[in-house]
Amino acid sequence: MQRADAIATVLSRLSDELVVAANGWISREACAASDRAENFYMLGSMGLASPIALGLALARPERRVVVFDGDGNLLMTLGTLAMIGDLRPPNFLHIVFDNEVYGSTGAQRSATATVALDALALAAGYVDVRRVHNDSDLDIAIDALLAATGPSFLLVKVDAAANGTAPRVPHEPPALAARVCAALGVA
Amino acid sequence: MNRSGAFIEMLREAGFDFFTGVPDSTFQPLLAEFSSRPELGYVTAVSENVAVGIATGSYLGGRRPVVFMQNSGLALAMNALGSLAAIYRIPMLLVVGWRGHDGTDSPEHEVLGAATPALLDALRLPFFVPEAESLASDVARASQTLDAQQLPCALVCRPGVVC
Numbered sequence: 574m575q576r577a578d579a580i581a582t583v584l585s586r587l588s589d590e591l592v593v594a595a596n597g598w599i600s601r602e603a604c605a606a607s608d609r610a611e612n613f614y615m616l617g618s619m620g621l622a623s624p625i626a627l628g629l630a631l632a633r634p635e636r637r638v639v640v641f642d643g644d645g646n647l648l649m650t651l652g653t654l655a656m657i658g659d660l661r662p663p664n665f666l667h668i669v670f671d672n673e674v675y676g677s678t679g680a681q682r683s684a685t686a687t688v689a690l691d692a693l694a695l696a697a698g699y700v701d702v703r704r705v706h707n708d709s710d711l712d713i714a715i716d717a718l719l720a721a722t723g724p725s726f727l728l729v730k731v732d733a734a735a736n737g738t739a740p741r742v743p744h745e746p747p748a749l750a751a752r753v754c755a756a757l758g759v760a
Numbered sequence: 761m762n763r764s765g766a767f768i769e770m771l772r773e774a775g776f777d778f779f780t781g782v783p784d785s786t787f788q789p790l791l792a793e794f795s796s797r798p799e800l801g802y803v804t805a806v807s808e809n810v811a812v813g814i815a816t817g818s819y820l821g822g823r824r825p826v827v828f829m830q831n832s833g834l835a836l837a838m839n840a841l842g843s844l845a846a847i848y849r850i851p852m853l854l855v856v857g858w859r860g861h862d863g864t865d866s867p868e869h870e871v872l873g874a875a876t877p878a879l880l881d882a883l884r885l886p887f888f889v890p891e892a893e894s895l896a897s898d899v900a901r902a903s904q905t906l907d908a909q910q911l912p913c914a915l916v917c918r919p920g921v922v923c
Contacts (some may be wrong), residue, residue, distance in 0.1 A: 593817070613820060617843030621813035624805075625844075628817025628825075631803065632778065650813075652806030660803070747910075750820060750848040759822035 574707055576670050576731040577739065580641065581606035582708060583668060586715050587639070590666075591629055591753070594641040595622040597677030598737045599670060603641055605739035610756040614742045614749055620649030623667060627653065630662040633757060637664045637719065644671040644685040651693065657724050658698025665724040667694065672733040680733060694726035701725040764793035764923040768800070770896050771826055774903035776853060778818040779803070780811045781828030784857035789923040790828070808833030812840035812912075815852045826853045831860070831876045831916070832869070841912055842883050851906035853899075854914035858889075861918050880914055887914035892921050 576598065584592075584607040592612045594600040600614035613629075615622050622642050630638040647654075647669055657665060669690055674680040695702045701721050705711045711729060718725045742749070754760075761769070767790060771779075780803040783791055794802035805811035808829045815825035829837065834856050845852060859865050860873015872879075880887045886905045890898035898915060906913040915922075 615844070617847070618809075618813070618840050621809065621816075621840055621844060624810045624813025625817040625820070628778075628780075628814035628819075629821045630817070631801070631814075632818040632821025632823045650807070650810055653810055656803075656806055656810070746847040747849045750850065753820045754822070757820070757822060759820075 574711070574729070574731050575734070576672060577602040577606070577737055578708070579670060579711055579729050579731055582711055583639070583641070583715055584609070586719060590637045590639050590719070591633070591757075592639050592641060593622050593626040593629065595619070595643045595646040597643065598739065599641050599643050600742055601739040602737055604742045610752045613753045614744075616742065616746060620646055622646055623650060623653045623657070626665065626667075627657060627660070627662065630665045631660070634662070634664055636757070637666060639666045640668060642667060642669045643676075644669060644673060644683050644690065645675045647690060648684055654694055654697040658694075661698065661700070662724055663722045666718055666727070667699070667724065668727045668729060670729050670731050672731045674733045676733065691726060691728040699724045699726040704728040704730065706730045762789070762793070764790040767895065767922045768793060770899045771853070774899055776824050776826045776903075778815065778823035778825040779828070780805050780814050780818075780825065781855070782806075782808050782811055782830070782833050784828065784830035786830075786857040786859070786917075786919040787828055787923060808837035809840040812837050812845055812852070816844055816848070816850045819850050819852060824851075826855060828855045830857045832872050834876065834879055835872050838879065838883065841885065845912045846883060846885070849910040850912070851910050852912045853902055853906060854912055855922065856914050856916045858916050858918050876916060880916070885912050885914060887916050889916045889918070890921055895922060
């Protein structure tokens with residue numbers, strides 16, 4: 574499964590959910606597939622997609638928050654899994670597009686070649702933890718998890734193949750923050 | 761009201777309504793006050809960069825965040841502050857415990873204690889160094905500064921200043 578296709582599939586299933594997308598190809602491919610006002614693209618600060626999403630989920634418990642994380646990103650801040658398992662925000666859906674490499678910097682191997690992030694999430698206390706390898710399983714899992722009480726975790730194993738083709742996110746960072754605030758009715 | 765409770769009231773009066781951070785020993789009474797008042801929703805973060813990420817998310821959701829940390833953790837949070845909060849223009853109050861401020865603390869605080877103001881200057885982030893007597897006015901000044909600049913603003917607090 575190609576990461577860009579998996580990202581497009583997830584976005585096609587969303588309605589008013591907030592998305593926090595990790596830096597690199599994940600943000601670029603999300604922006605190219607469906608540039609929604611509810612999408613927050615994290616351009617730098619690798620590792621902080623899940624903390625940003627946690628803060629958003631705690632601030633807005635009535636809205637579901639979906640993280641588009643990467644394996645390298647999550648490995649940087651694994652302790653956040655423990656916070657999420659401890660705080661148990663029911664509106665939190667953590668999706669990790671795991672290609673087992675640092676894709677944006679030239680496909681250097683990551684530890685998820687051998688370490689199972691879904692097992693770590695389960696141990697941390699996520700309520701519903703799943704792993705998918707193909708499009709049809711992704712369709713089923715995303716529909717189930719968007720309706721489930723979280724925190725939920727979906728590990729999407731994707732190809733490590735080639736770099737993507739999506740262009741850079743065209744928006745300036747303050748505008749990206751402002752439009753999420755506007756989508757939430759925050760002045 | 762004890763000093764910790766009074767400090768929390770200063771923060772609330774300035775509109776701050778989301779509290780996260782990493783424990784610092786000089787903030788022990790303050791952290792005890794937060795844990796005795798769960799309605800304040802204080803979130804214990806696993807690291808200072810994660811705390812800045814959480815604060816950023818809370819701001820996007822309409823909250824006005826405060827991040828508590830030790831100055832050693834300020835060094836850990838440099839990328840979160842520079843590559844996230846600063847470029848997205850996320851206002852947040854950083855309450856930083858200043859270990860090693862006068863060079864007489866334990867060895868692990870020597871280098872970063874001396875470097876703390878320079879770290880904030882390097883990120884071009886505004887900060888104030890309050891005294892106990894000026895704390896209320898410095899909270900107000902920091903609050904106005906982070907609104908005016910749409911940036912994080914720090915209160916760099918020597919031991920004993922806030923609690």
